Amino acid sequence: xxxxxxxxxxxxxxxxxxxxxxxxxxxxxxxxxxxxxxxxxxxxxxxxxxxxxxxxxxxxxxxxxxxxxxxxxxxxxxxxxxxxxxxxxxxxxxxxxxxxxxxxxxxxxxxxxxxxxxxxxxxxxxxxxxxxxxxxxxxxxxxxxxxxxxxxxxxxxxxxxxxxxxxxxxxxxxxxxxxxxxxxxxxxxxxxxxxxxxxxxxxxxxxxxxxxxxxxxxxxxxxxxxxxxxxxxxxxxxxxxxxxxxxxxxxxxxxxxxxxxxxxxxxxxxxxxxxxxxxxxxxxxxxxxxxxxxxxxxxxxxxxxxxxxxxxxxxxxxxxxxxxxxxxxxxxxxxxxxxxxxxxxxxxxxxxx
Amino acid sequence: xxxxxxxxxxxxxxxxxxxxxxxxxxxxxxxxxxxxxxxxxxxxxxxxxxxxxxxxxxxxxxxxxxxxxxxxxxxxxxxxxxxxxxxxxxxxxxxxxxxxxxxxxxxxxxxxxxxxxxxxxxxxxxxxxxxxxxxxxxxxxxxxxxxxxxxxxxxxxxxxxxxxxxxxxxxxxxxxxxxxxxxxxxxxxxxxxxxxxxxxxxxxxxxxxxxxxxxxxxxxxxxxxxxxxxxxxxxxxxxxxxxxxxxxxxxxxxxxxxxxxxxxxx
Numbered sequence: 113x114x115x116x117x118x119x120x121x122x123x124x125x126x127x128x129x130x131x132x133x134x135x136x137x138x139x140x141x142x143x144x145x146x147x148x149x150x151x152x153x154x155x156x157x158x159x160x161x162x163x164x165x166x167x168x169x170x171x172x173x174x175x176x177x178x179x180x181x182x183x184x185x186x187x188x189x190x191x192x193x194x195x196x197x198x199x200x201x202x203x204x205x206x207x208x209x210x211x212x213x214x215x216x217x218x219x220x221x222x223x224x225x226x227x228x229x230x231x232x233x234x235x236x237x238x239x240x241x242x243x244x245x246x247x248x249x250x251x252x253x254x255x256x257x258x259x260x261x262x263x264x265x266x267x268x269x270x271x272x273x274x275x276x277x278x279x280x281x282x283x284x285x286x287x288x289x290x291x292x293x294x295x296x297x298x299x300x301x302x303x304x305x306x307x308x309x310x311x312x313x314x315x316x317x318x319x320x321x322x323x324x325x326x327x328x329x330x331x332x333x334x335x336x337x338x339x340x341x342x343x344x345x346x347x348x349x350x351x352x353x354x355x356x357x358x359x360x361x362x363x364x365x366x367x368x369x370x371x372x373x374x375x376x377x378x379x380x381x382x383x384x385x386x387x388x389x390x391x392x393x394x395x396x397x398x399x400x401x402x403x404x405x406x407x408x409x410x411x412x413x414x415x416x417x418x419x420x421x422x423x424x425x426x427x428x429x430x431x432x433x434x435x436x437x438x439x440x441x442x443x444x445x446x447x448x449x450x451x452x453x454x455x456x457x458x459x460x461x462x463x464x465x
Numbered sequence: 466x467x468x469x470x471x472x473x474x475x476x477x478x479x480x481x482x483x484x485x486x487x488x489x490x491x492x493x494x495x496x497x498x499x500x501x502x503x504x505x506x507x508x509x510x511x512x513x514x515x516x517x518x519x520x521x522x523x524x525x526x527x528x529x530x531x532x533x534x535x536x537x538x539x540x541x542x543x544x545x546x547x548x549x550x551x552x553x554x555x556x557x558x559x560x561x562x563x564x565x566x567x568x569x570x571x572x573x574x575x576x577x578x579x580x581x582x583x584x585x586x587x588x589x590x591x592x593x594x595x596x597x598x599x600x601x602x603x604x605x606x607x608x609x610x611x612x613x614x615x616x617x618x619x620x621x622x623x624x625x626x627x628x629x630x631x632x633x634x635x636x637x638x639x640x641x642x643x644x645x646x647x648x649x650x651x652x653x654x655x656x657x658x659x660x661x662x663x664x665x666x667x668x669x670x671x672x673x674x675x676x677x678x679x680x681x682x683x684x685x686x687x688x689x690x691x692x693x694x695x696x697x698x699x700x701x702x703x704x705x706x707x708x709x710x711x712x713x714x715x716x717x718x719x720x721x722x723x724x725x726x727x728x729x730x731x
Contacts, residue, residue, distance in 0.1 A: 120566045120568055120569075122560045123560050123561055123562040123566060124565060124566050124568070124569045125557075125560075126556070126557035126558070126559075126560040126561035127497075127498075127561045127562065127563065127564065127565060127666060128666060128667050129553070129557045130485065130498060130554075130557050130558065130561055131498040131499065131665040131666035131667050132665055132667050133482070133485065133554070133557075134485055134486040134489060134495075134498055134499060134507045134510075134511070134665070135498075135499055135503055135507065135664055135665040137482055137486070137510055137511075137514070138486070138506050138507055138509065138510020138511070138513070138514075139510075141510050141513055141514055141517070142510075145513075145517075316529040319524050319527060319529045320529050322517060322520055322521060323472070323521055323524075323529075325517065326475055326476065326479055326517055326518070326521050327475065327541070329479055329514075329517070330475045330478055330479070330541050330546050330550065331541045333478070333482065333549075333550050334541060334545050334546065334549040334550060337549045337550060337553055338549065341553070343667065344667070347667055348569065349568050349569050349571075349572035383667070383668065385664065385668065386664060392663040392664075393663050393664075393668050
């Protein structure tokens with residue numbers, strides 16, 4: 113038994129672990145580099161100008177930002193974490209976070225090319241439902257206090273930011289004339305009484321941006337490791353005999369109306385695939401109807417094992433739980449209703465070589 | 466001082482993560498871990514991690530910002546960085562054999578047959594005949610069609626496609642492994658397999674095909690890369706159709722280059 117663990121289980125686990133790591137880490141790095149540069153180069157006030165003032169319209173627009181800023185789910189978390197700290201309303205940030213991995217051109221193209229027999233139906237319905245669900249979550253978040261959604265540390269940073277901006281506004285309204293721009297070029301998580309952009313040299317700002325990027329990379333990387341460890345454990349055959357492979361268990365549900373989408377959402381959760389390429393896996397699940405595959409394609413980029421840990425760098429555990437359960441039921445219900453409409457007389461979509 | 470130490474540890478963690486994909490790419494092992502379209506992304510990511518880590522390492526002591534170091538903002542614990550970033554990568558790099566064990570291959574479907582995929586063979590729903598194969602498939606010097614395991618694996622179950630492939634002289638490339646004793650009552654079979662990967666090894670599907678020998682079984686180690694030629698045949702058992710090859714010749718070969726290892730054509 114122990115010999116098996118060292119000679120078989122550990123090498124298989126390590127192989128799986130490293131394969132997911134080398135696939136996902138570059139995308140996390142991309143996200144954290146963007147986040148580092150946002151930290152240093154994007155003024156906090158820019159967020160106010162980026163989106164419509166009307167909160168509902170802002171959420172609706174946030175769901176489409178992935179078209180302009182296409183990022184996968186690994187990269188989006190560090191980006192929205194930084195954007196929230198820059199003053200982007202959490203409802204907009206989370207709408208973007210949930211929608212961007214689905215509502216973007218790369219995902220649309222990969223979905224269309226994976227489902228050659230029904231490209232428009234599968235890609236279109238995936239993008240549409242991904243957008244609608246993300247916007248729905250955003251609109252609900254508009255009515256929930258920020259403290260119930262964001263981690264206390266981020267809430268206190270936001271409070272400090274708001275206080276500092278209020279103070280600045282007051283200072284500019286009532287005080288003396290200003291010979292230069294006092295806006296600080298980057299947002300620090302602690303109080304600064306000395307905001308002098310002109311004192312920073314360009315090289316210093318680059319160092320600060322890359323330090324922030326690395327800090328975020330380590331922060332997110334740690335949670336990513338926990339996530340992929342679980343994914344690798346689930347996908348490695350256990351060291352005892354007679355274990356049933358996960359795919360066999362999943363395939364047994366293919367004829368069940370509720371069971372099929374539930375099982376595929378469970379599979380998407382455990383496999384933690386990248387949204388840019390998960391359509392090819394979905395297309396290989398040829399025992400399943402398009403509705404269940406749609407559930408797989410919409411749920412996976414919004415909630416999976418690795419995301420659970422990445423989300424916990426921004427969101428409270430309670431909110432993540434509510435979000436996971438809510439997404440599971442809403443996406444499951446949509447897939448059951450939309451499935452038959454999607455391809456009433458068409459054969460099950462198949463993988464194209 | 467504490468901020469500088471944290472900075473150094475984080476830099477080392479970032480470099481450690483960068484070294485792995487760069488090493489895999491440089492040694493060609495990347496083909497075992499990732500599908501070809503991820504190879505360059507992984508290399509670029511690895512190099513960027515090394516550059517980012519080195520840059521921050523070289524500037525670890527430098528004070529930037531408003532005259533003081535900003536790294537005290539919300540640093541992750543350096544202990545966490547060591548135990549959750551550096552150590553897992555180091556241990557997994559030590560333990561990995563860069564491929565699945567036979568047990569994992571079995572778990573991933575080595576001895577199973579999936580349903581037929583008719584759409585793989587005809588995009589326009591045209592009839593699939595021997596002439597279709599003739600038009601689209603190159604031949605070896607010996608006149609065998611250079612097929613792939615994926616083609617034969619996914620042909621089983623579709624009567625029209627099976628008819629076109631049946632008794633076709635074919636050459637296949639893959640890795641040789643012992644047949645499941647339950648599928649080998651006569652003791653005259655081996656199995657040829659390849660991995661079909663979409664993104665990374667985690668999602669790889671193992672596609673296996675039985676090889677039937679007239680004479681003695683080849684005395685080759687498990688997972689040896691081979692070229693086999695013979696005649697395509699089908700059998701029906703347990704309510705399913707299975708493709709297999711009646712082998713005429715088997716010879717060892719080298720592993721294909723990383724960017725084609727999991728592609729359909731050798």
